Amino acid sequence: MTWNPFKKNGTGDEAQKPLTEAEPGERKGRPTPKRRLAEERNLRPLVPKDRKAEAKESRRRMRERENRQYDAMRSGDIAHMPKAERLPWRIYIRDYVDARFNIGEFFIPVAFAILILSMLVTIKWPALSVPMMLLMYAYLIA
Template sequence: MFSRNKSSAPSSNDAPDPVAAAAEIEKAGGKGRPTPKRKVAEAANKRPLVPSDRKSAAKTARQQQRDARDRQFQAMQTGDERYMPARDKGPVKRYVRDYVDARWNLGEFFLPVALVFIVLTFVFNQNLNMATIIIFVLYGIVLITIIDAFIMWRSLKKRLIAKFGPSAPKGNAMYAVMRAFQLRRARLPKPMHKKHGTFPE
C-alpha cells in the first residue's frame, strides 16, 4: 500500500544521452558546423598589405591624385570651397580674399616694377651713379609697398574683428599680405569680382 510504484521510478534507460543532447542543441540554435581552429580563422581574416598587382594599383592611385588635383584647380577657378585646400576654406578666408581683391594694392605692381628696375641696373651697370640711384629708388618702392600692406592689414583686421570676433585675424595677416603682393590675374583662388572697389560687407 505504501510502497512506491515501480513503473513511476525513473529507469536508467530514460536518462538523457549527453552526446545526443549536444547534437540537438547544435541543430536547434547552433552554427550547424564545427568551430574552425584558430589558425584557420586567422588565415581567413588576413588581407595582403601589398596588392598583388602593384602596377595596376599604382596606376589607379596616380589617376585618383590627378582627379583630385583637377577638382582642386577647378575649385580655385570657380570658388567652390568643397575641393579647395584647407588653407583657403572658410568664411574668414573668403572675406580676406574679397577685401584684398577689392583694394588697389601697391604690392600687386611690385613684381613688374622690380623687373623693370633689374633690367635698368644691367643697362646702367657701367654708370655707377645711375645704378646707385636705381637701387635706392627700388628700395624706396619696397618700403612704400610694405607700408601700404601694413595699412591694408590694419583696416582689414578691424573689419574681421567686427564681423567674426576677436580671434578672426589670427593667422590671416600673412595670408592677406601674400595675396596683396600677387598679380591680380595670377591670384588663386580667383577673385570673385572682376573689378576693384567691391568690398565685402
C-alpha cells in the same frame, strides 16, 4: 522590455532584428549559411593581388581629385575646394586680398624697368646710379 528567446509572437525586439534579403514577414526559403561561408563571402584581402596596378589606380584617383580641387580654387567654387579652404575666415581673407589694390603686384615689372633705366642712365650720367638704387629700395620698402 526584456528579451525572451521563447516568445513566439512578433512583439518586442523587432526593430533590433536585422532584415534579410526576403521581405519582412516572409520566410526566406533557404537555410542560414554557415558562419564559415558567411565569413568567406565577406572576406577581403588586406593587400591587393596586383599592388602596382592598385598603386597606379590610387595615384590616378588622387590626381583627379587634386585637379578638381585646383579647378575649384581657380574658379572660386567653394563646394569643391579642399576642406581647409572652406573655412569662413579663409573665404573672407581671399575676398579681402582679391578686392584690394596692392603696389606689390607690380614689383617685378617696375624693378625690371628701374634696373634697365639705371643701366642706360649710368652710361651717360654715372652720378644718377645712386638715386636709381635708392628709388629701387624705396619701391621695395613701399
